Amino acid sequence: MQQTKLYVHAEATGQGRTTCNIVQKFGNVVTIIFDSGDTLRSINDNTLIFSIPEGYRPRTFLSVNASQFNGTTGTIYIQPDGTAKWRGSAVTTASIIFSVSFITN
Numbered sequence: 001m002q003q004t005k006l007y008v009h010a011e012a013t014g015q016g017r018t019t020c021n022i023v024q025k026f027g028n029v030v031t032i033i034f035d036s037g038d039t040l041r042s043i044n045d046n047t048l049i050f051s052i053p054e055g056y057r058p059r060t061f062l063s064v065n066a067s068q069f070n071g072t073t074g075t076i077y078i079q080p081d082g083t084a085k086w087r088g089s090a091v092t093t094a095s096i097i098f099s100v101s102f103i104t105n
Contacts, residue, residue, distance in 0.1 A: 001026055006050040006084075010039040019095065023056050030056050031101040043091045052082035058102045066098035076100075 002025040010016050016039035024031050032052075040049055052058075062078040066088075074088020076098055086096065 002055075004053050004056060006032070006034065006052060008036070008039050008050045009048060010043075015039065016041065023052065025056055025104065028104050029101060030058070030104045031099065033099045034097065036096040038095075040086065040091050040096050041093070043086055045087055045089065047086050048083060049076070049086050049096075050084050052078070052084070054082070056104055057082040059105055062100065062102055064098050064100045066096050069093040069095040069097065 004023045005021045006023055008018055008021065011018055017037050018035065018039055019037035020033055020035040022033045058078055058080055060080060064076040064078060065073065066076045067073045068091055070093045072089060074086060076084050077087050078084045
């Protein structure tokens with residue numbers, strides 16, 4: 001098993017901190033467990049939120065159901081280059097929460 005963290009843009013610039021940010025790899029299967037904590041407060045639709053490190057990126061585009069802590073739903077669009085964007089209404093609560101497993105190269 002290998003483990004790393006996502007590169008969360010707001011966290012890297014000191015604008016907040018994730019609550020849970022785990023990326024695990026078993027063979028060629030990657031699992032991400034993510035709770036944005038306060039890093040994504042006040043973002044809007046189509047905002048770039050994180051990047052997945054090389055070696056952990058998906059083979060194809062992924063559309064992942066996610067929700068804000070208050071129950072408002074949205075989607076995380078993850079590209080094969082590892083970039084991920086929030087697709088949904090403006091984030092009014094502190095957390096976006098999701099988990100996903102996928103095959104990597």
